[in-house]
Amino acid sequence: MKKLPRARTRSEDEPEFEKEIWQPSWQCFCCHDSGIVQPHLAAIAIDGYDYNQDKLPRCQNPGCRAGSYWDSESITDSVDYRLNPAICQELDSIEREGWRQTTKRKFIDLKALSGQLAMPGTKERTQNDDREVQQRKAEIESISSERWESMRKAYLGGDSE
Structure with missing residues (x-):
């Protein structure tokens, strides 16, 4: 019988495995396609913003359609419409740059790290x-x-006992 090659369950344990950095699939980095500006970005635009107490800032980034979900009359009392498209565009740009910086970082070489941490x-x-x-x-x-x-x-x- 012809043998099949092994099918590893944990390919990350293989020596030639290169870790892949997770990339976001969302289109709008301002709201991550949720329609609501991400809390850490909202804090940049709104002085003293508190996600747990303040209205949810609706994303108005040009081309982002996710915010339209939040426009129904039953929930408009909890939505903040003050962020204009220019602000959302700038927040989108800030978040994109943050992701670029994240992907540039190198993974720590665990073998070198273990050598540094080894007992004398x-x-x-x-x-x-x-x-x-x-x-x-x-x-x-x-x-x-x-x-x-x-x-x-x-x-x-x-x-x-």
């Missing part, structure tokens, strides 16, 4: 070290529960 005097394991660790692990895993119980009694003395 430690060194990387060799293949022989890894083999010895695996052998010890296998030996420990093969010990029966009865043997563990007798070792526990010998070490601690008597019953634990």
Whole structure:
């Protein structure tokens, strides 16, 4: 029978795996296609803005249609229409630049970081070290529960109950 190649569940564990930076799929960066300006952006345009207490600022970015949902008469009392298209356009620009900066950052090289954080005097394991660790692990895993119980009694003395 012809064998199929492996189908890994965690491709990020592969050595050649390159992490992909998540990219937003929304069209309007001002409201993230929700129709309401993102709270951190609203705080830039509205002095002392508090998402939990203030009206929701409607996005009026040109070309953004998501805000029209918030125009129904039943909810207009909770919507703030003071942000004009120019302000929303500027907030959109600020958020886009923030995403550009985010994607420029490099991922931390975990191997280099682990080397910096290692205990003083430690060194990387060799293949022989890894083999010895695996052998010890296998030996420990093969010990029966009865043997563990007798070792526990010998070490601690008597019953634990």
